[in-house]
Amino acid sequence: MSTDEQTPFDRYRTRIDRPLVRLFADYGTSRTRWLVIGLVANLLAQTASLLPPVVLGTAIDALFREETSEYSLLFLPRAWIPPGEVAQFWLSVALIAGSFVATALFTWIYGVSANFFAHGVMHSVRSDSFEKMLRLDAAFFDDKQTGEVMSILSNDSQNLELFLDNALMNGVRLIVMVLGIAAILFALNWQLALVTLVAIPLIGGFTVWFMRVIEPRYEARQSAMADFNTRIENGITGVILAKVTGSEDYEVDRVRDASHGVFETTMDVLKLSYFYRPGMELLAGFSFAATFLVGGYWILFDAPGPLTGDLSVGVFVTFVFMTQRFVAPLAEVSNIVDEVQNAKVSAARVFGLADIPVRITDREDAKRLGDPEGRVTYEDVCFSYPELLTDDHGPAVPDDETETDGGFAALDGDEGDDDSVIEHVSFEAEPGETVAFVGSTGAGKSTLCRLLLRLYDVDEGRVAVDGTDIRDLELASLRQHVGYVSQDAFLFDGTIGENIRYGRFDESDEAVREAAEAAEAHEFIQRLPDGYDTRVGERGVKLSGGQRQRIAIARVVLQDPEILILDEATSDVDTDTEQRIQASLDALTADRTTFVVAHRLSTVIGADTILVLEDGEVVERGDHDTLRQQGGRYAELWGAQTGSE
Structure with a gap:
């Protein structure tokens, strides 16, 4: 992927060093006790599971053969072994049964502990990732990273969960089994143990090669999955547009292409994985076959080749059982490697977002903005969207100035194609005054409003409230006193009442109703089946555009801010409703500093000051009558909309 094609995630992901180590350092240390309990229980469970073959081999040699040997176990003091074959038989039964009970008990303990650890870590990862997403600058979302974020919160989190829940404990189990079995086999017969373990170096080298080759393929698959998620999210969001323009086939082809990318990258992973897995099973199978061949020959004939000494039937049986136990965990190495590699890529993506x-x-x-008077000043403000996300700049914004969801979508394409969006704009709005921004699409109207909300910081000059630069104010307190109604009002999936209360969650039902009445929304809400408890659907799809806007206005009425921004707030309502809403807005704005972005100039006739913007510059300013009399750009716009000269 070229630098120009990289997303913000890619740029920061590539800088993450040892992502799994960081995962444990950042999220595992506070849950160390669960991890330790799980590891110890896992160790005891696997150790106990190795006991039955050892006891069985001893019992065969000491109890069930004509030429019996002394009953002795590697791990049991001689003083604890009772005399007599019957007592030793029952001891063997007790040890085997007890080992199964211990294995089951400690397996349950390590399973519960490991899941407490794994799911606790993932709860924090998901929560922190979502919190980081919400706290990222608004400019980040201009780069259309919704699918990437969704991929992190879903696919990457699931991969990390599988690693912590399965791969980590299975890896420990594998180490315990290999070391434990190797120790037992060497204690019983070091020569045959060398035959059994001869494949270990080959398995290790094969695994190192596989991990080195498979990692970039996992990265490509995760990137393809994120692209697919983005395409699906865009397709669902734009389903109505696709329908009304007859573009369903086009969208299907785009999703099909993205899905094929997932298919191709997945097959790249699987083709290598299915070469590695049978290879591991083959090498482990060779260990078993070699043990059976050499041990069987030793029992039937004599020590083969350079091997010396005797091999009892019981020891041979123990070797056969142990080698079979040895084969299974080695064959699982491929699954562990898969999950580890997936987790490395996913952890890098998680921390790429975090960084x-x-x-x-x-x-x-x-400073906290306490009870502002509402005086707003723009002093020689210049602003342009940065072109690239680097250490020194924010992310690029697309040419249409369209933001993702959250109430700032599809504003008005203010920045156009030029680097500079706002150039040396200065004006002052006194408390209670209304300032209107008018001009053609792309002139910079909505951008000026977004600078007041401090969704972006100015490049030059300053924006001040009551004489204080907004960069010196606490963000939360600034936005608490600035209400915003956009052209594309966003509603969360929930009830109408919940959406009106959003941001003022403790307000009473009476306050909600009064706010709805002020926004001319109460009447249509009452006609709905469940009134204020009616669910609006995702993004408010069950309501019309005008109904969504009136609910958004009601939300701001309930907020009761000192400064108000109305960005085409009545663009989706009919003329009659607009007149009624406008009357309510006139009452709402009477004692507030208000900024109005308007294409319908009839809505700004009463503004104290009208700023006419062209290419980010103020080309005219004054009230309605003054600007009409000047015969300039405003007069042209007014004439075009009203048909008058």
């Missing part, structure tokens, strides 16, 4: 800097933050000495 993206947030630049719109509170300064250390930030």
Whole structure:
């Protein structure tokens, strides 16, 4: 992937060093006790599971053969072994049964503990990732990273969960089994043990090669999955547009292409995985076959080749059982490697998100905006969207200035194709005044409003509230006192009442109803089947555009801010409803500092000041009558909309 094609995630992901180590350092240390309990229980469970073959081999040699040998176990003091074959038989039964009970008990303990650890870590990872997403600068979402974020919160989190839940404990189990079996086999017969373990170096080298080759393929698959998620999310969001333009086949082809990318990258992984897995099983199978061949020959004839000494039937049986136990965990190495590699890529993506800097933050000495008068000043403000996400700049914004969901979608394409969006804009709005921004699409109207909300920081000049630069104010307190109604009002999936209360969650039902009445929304809400308890659907799809806007206005009425931004707030309502809403808005704005972005100039006739913007510059300013009399750009726009000269 070229630099120009990289997403913000890619740029920061590639800088993550040892992502799994960081995962444990950042999220595992607070849950160390669960991990330790799980590891110890796993160790005891696997150790106990190795006991039956050893006891069985001893019992065969000491109890069930004509030429019996002394009953002795590697791990049991001689003083604990009772005299007599019958007592030794029952001891063998007790040890085998007890080992199964211990294995089951400690397996349950390590399973519960491991899941407490794994799911606790993933709870924190998911929560922190979502919190980081919400705190990222608004400019980040201009780069259309919704699918990437969704992939992190779903696919990558699931991969990490599988690693912590399965691969980690299975890896420990594998180590315990290999070391434990090797120790027992060497204690019983070191020569045959060498035959059994001869494949271990080959298995290790094969695994190192596989891990080195498979990692970039996993990265490509995760990237393809993120692209697919983005395409699906865009397709679902734009389903109505696809229908009304007859573009369903086009969208299907785009999703099909993205899905084929997932298919191809997945097959790249699987083809290598299915070469590795049978190879591991083959090498482990060779260990078993070699043990059976050499041990069987030793029992039937004599010590083969350079081997010396005797091999009892019981020891041979133990070797056969142990080698079979040895084969299974070695064959599982492929699954463990798969999960580890998946987790490395996913952890890098998680921390790639975590490391993206947030630049719109509170300064250390930030002041709280208590009870503002509402005086807003723009002083020689210049602003342009940065072109590339680097250590020194924010992310690029697309040419249409369209933001993702959250109430700032499809504003008005203010920045156009030029680097500079706002150029040397200065004006002042006194408390209670209304300032309107008018001009053609792409002139910079909505961008000026977004600068007041401090969704972006100015490049030059300053924006001030009551004489204080907004960069010196606490963000939360600034936005608490600035209400915003956008052209494309966003509603969460929930009830109408919940959406009106959003941001003022403790307000009473009466306050919600009064806000709805002020926004001319109460009447249509009452006609709905469940009134204020009616669910609006995802993004408010069950309501019309005008109904969504009136609910958004009601939300701001309930907020009761000192500063109000109305960005085409009545663009989706009919003329009659607009007149009624406008009357309510006039009452709402009477004692507030208000900024109005409008294409319908009839809605800004009463504004104290109208700023006419072209290419980010203020080309005219004044009230309605003054601007009409000047015969300039505003007069042209007014004439075009009203048909008058």
